[in-house]
Amino acid sequence: MAIPTWARAFPREANDFRFERSPAAIQQLLRVYNVPITPQVAARPSCVPVGAIGIALTGAVFFGALTAEHYDAVAVEIFDRCEGHPDRMGQYHYHHDSPCFDQGRPDQHSPLVGIAFDGFGIYGPHDVAGRPMTNDELDECHGHVGPAVNANGVTVTAYHYHINEEFPYILGCFVGTPTIRPNSR
Numbered sequence: 001m002a003i004p005t006w007a008r009a010f011p012r013e014a015n016d017f018r019f020e021r022s023p024a025a026i027q028q029l030l031r032v033y034n035v036p037i038t039p040q041v042a043a044r045p046s047c048v049p050v051g052a053i054g055i056a057l058t059g060a061v062f063f064g065a066l067t068a069e070h071y072d073a074v075a076v077e078i079f080d081r082c083e084g085h086p087d088r089m090g091q092y093h094y095h096h097d098s099p100c101f102d103q104g105r106p107d108q109h110s111p112l113v114g115i116a117f118d119g120f121g122i123y124g125p126h127d128v129a130g131r132p133m134t135n136d137e138l139d140e141c142h143g144h145v146g147p148a149v150n151a152n153g154v155t156v157t158a159y160h161y162h163i164n165e166e167f168p169y170i171l172g173c174f175v176g177t178p179t180i181r182p183n184s185r
Helices: 005-009
Strands: 041-046 052-056 061-063 084-086 092-094 112-116 121-123 143-149 155-162 174-176
Antiparallel strands (some): 041 174, 052 061, 052 112, 084 092, 143 155
């Protein structure tokens, strides 16, 4: 089995002084996440937790914008070349966009990069014209209704989230009903 790009990216060598050392190392973890296959918009949005909020197509997870101490993770955390890092238990995760995600074509909508725990797709930062999306173009949960290519390669007009470079980076809240408790084995 090939080692995923994100797993090769985080420095592990104690004498690699090009990077500030992390207090944790990436661990191989088996997690099962159940997400709705046909997500529905809930009557009201719900808060995202500190910690896991979705799963990336890379196999790593997405965490919310905040650290366990409630700081802006992107502003205060150490990241590797894929813009991710392990938590204290060794679970590799992202708090924002990664250059290791499929970037798609610069003149088109960003491709699907993951699924939120409420079942809605998480896409990269670009709209259908290839322009970077801003928070002003997204709702409070960091998404909108618009055309996007789904996991089956079909263009659909549906609700979806966008990663961008503005806080909260990935999700501000869940627009659907999340299934955020992973089954660990």
